[in-house]
Amino acid sequence: MLRIALDRLPAELLPAEARRDIDIQVDRTRDRAHGDFASNIALALAKPARRKPREVAQALVDELPVSDLVIKTEIAGPGFINFFLSQDAYAAEIRNVLGRGADYGRNDNGANRKVQIEFVSANPTGPLHVGHGRGAAVGDSLARVLTANGWDVTREFYYNDAGVQIGNLAVSVQARCKGINPDDAGWPENGYRGEYIKDVADAYMQKQTVVADDISYTGTGDADDLDAIQHFAVAYLRREQDLDLKAFGVEFDVFFLESSLYTDRKVEETVRQLIAKGHTYENEGALWLKTTDFGDDKDRVMRKSDGSYTYFLPDVAYHVDKWQRGFERVINEHGADHHSTLSRVKAGLQALEIGIPKGWPDYVLHQMVTVMRGGEEVKISKRAGEYVTLRDLIDQVGRDATRYFLIARKPDSQLVFDIDLALKKSNENPVFYVQYAHARVASVLREMHERGIDYSRDAGLRAMAALGTEHEQAVMASVSRFPEV
Structure with a gap:
């Protein structure tokens, strides 16, 4: 017009x-x-x-x-x-809603282009906590929105199963296998103290079998076999995390293991290419990457003097793998504690000179979650064993309420999850308010059926003019906003 x-x-x-x-x-x-x-x-x-x-x-x-x-x-x-x-405009949109049904609001703007969303990506060292839950809710919601907009979305979970923390997990489980408790002499200095470690140890000593990625791992019952303990513990906790995600209604297409980057020699190949491109130098026995040439505030160590790699290097190798898999767009949903790694990963990708766009990949970072119960903060700490798990929240307040509250604020804002509020059955609780409205509508339809009144969509559309109150028009206006998401 x-x-x-x-x-x-x-x-x-x-x-x-x-x-x-x-x-x-x-x-x-x-x-x-x-x-x-x-x-x-x-x-x-x-x-x-x-x-x-x-x-x-x-x-x-x-x-x-x-x-x-x-x-x-x-x-x-x-x-x-x-x-x-006009009323005709509202009526036309309601006809569109009823005509398209579940497809209402969907479009093909993405033109079936490939996009990968990596989210959650927790270390397999314990159950998922509410911070991981926020990442799961944000990442899965983003995936659903992009799918509805015509993108070919791949949901990916990156398991950090090759770092120092995995070693700490193994010695923690081993200590429990030998009957050593967290407060005893001989407990590992950086060991995980949570009770779930005892559960893993008990399962291992009982020679239970767990399955992760369709591969079975059976505990040997040998408390001295640290390698067997490590493999079993990682598989056990991966299974637990998978169960947490299933309870949360979140699914993944790909589970990628950091350890595969080493077994497939992709980390080593990344180092070789960076050296060949002339963007590295040695200093005091360590290998440095000249990330300042690509916008970083200082150069970064890639390989320490003891021969071990710093944590950002496998991240670079991992993103090369993503690029080689054909993802023209990649979105990483991480906690805000990953902020310091963004510039060095992007610098490493540019230093490889393999055609990766300068701004690739995109990042969505979420702030931490503070859990409140009874007016007091509930601490989150894997090592102290005093943290609220995602499963705790789901069991206490339900999946829908947990998910709603975890995406109720923008990812980059602090979030307070008030368990008491999530359990309230009053209008103060927005989830209860929505669920109550749905229950009222269902009650009306049920009452119609009991009275022998048949619902006719066509008759309803012909009577659209009757929906003339301010609230009724406001509802129709809100419904029409959905395609703009």
Whole structure:
């Protein structure tokens, strides 16, 4: 409509060259008292037209074509044009909702392009805590939105199963296997103290079998076989994390093991290529990457003087693997504690000179979660064994409530998860409010059935004019926003 009105404006008001590159922007209003949609086009045109914004706005309104979907337009403030939709517009959208059903709001903007979303990616050293739960909720929601927008989405979980923490896990389980408790002499200095370590040790000593990635691992019962203990413990805790995710309704397409980067020699190959490109140097026995050449604030050690690799190098190798798998877009959903690694990983990828775009990959970082119960903070600490697991929350408040509260705020903002609020059966609890509204609607439909009243969609659509109250129109307006997600 505005484009037609723009084209109809006389040349003396707005020369043709001035209107050619105008970007027409129409936004929903925050307050429906100001209409359903508003445009600032008159403010943008005022300078090239050498007229006051309200004068340009009036000229545009005078040229707007007649439409059954717009019942009224008005000029507000310095020159905004507000549009009020008609009942026919709402009815048309409701018909669209009912006609498309579960496909309502979906589109093919992604054109089936490949995008990988890596999220959760917890170390297999313990059950998932609520911080991991926030990452799971954010990452899975993002995957669902992109899928609905026509992207070919791959959900990936990266297991850090090759670091120092895995060694700490193994010696912790071994200590439990030998009857050593966290407060006893001989407990590993950096050992994990949680009770779940005893569960792993008991299963290992009882020669139980666990399955991870369709591979079976059976405990040998040998408390001196640290390698066997490590493999069993990692598999056991991976299975526990998988069960947590299943209870949360989150699924993955790919589980990628950090250890495979070493067994497949991809870390070694990444180092070789970086050296060949001339972006490394040695200092005091360590191998450094000149990340300052690619925007980092200082150069970074890749390989320590003892021959071990720093943690960001396998991340570079992992992202090379992602690129080679054909993902033109990659989104990593991580905790905010990963922020320091972003610049060095991107610098490493640029230093390889293999055609990876400068801004690749994208990152979404979530802030920490503070869990409150009874007005007091519940601490999160794997090593201290005093943390609230994701499964704890699901068992206490339910999957839907847990998920809702974990995505109720933007990922980059701090989040307080109030267990008491999530359990309240009052309007203070937004989840209860939504569930109660759904229950009321279901009750009405059930009552209709009991009274022998048949629901007719066509009859309802013919009676759309009856939905004329402010609240009814507000609901219809809210429904119509869904495709804009």
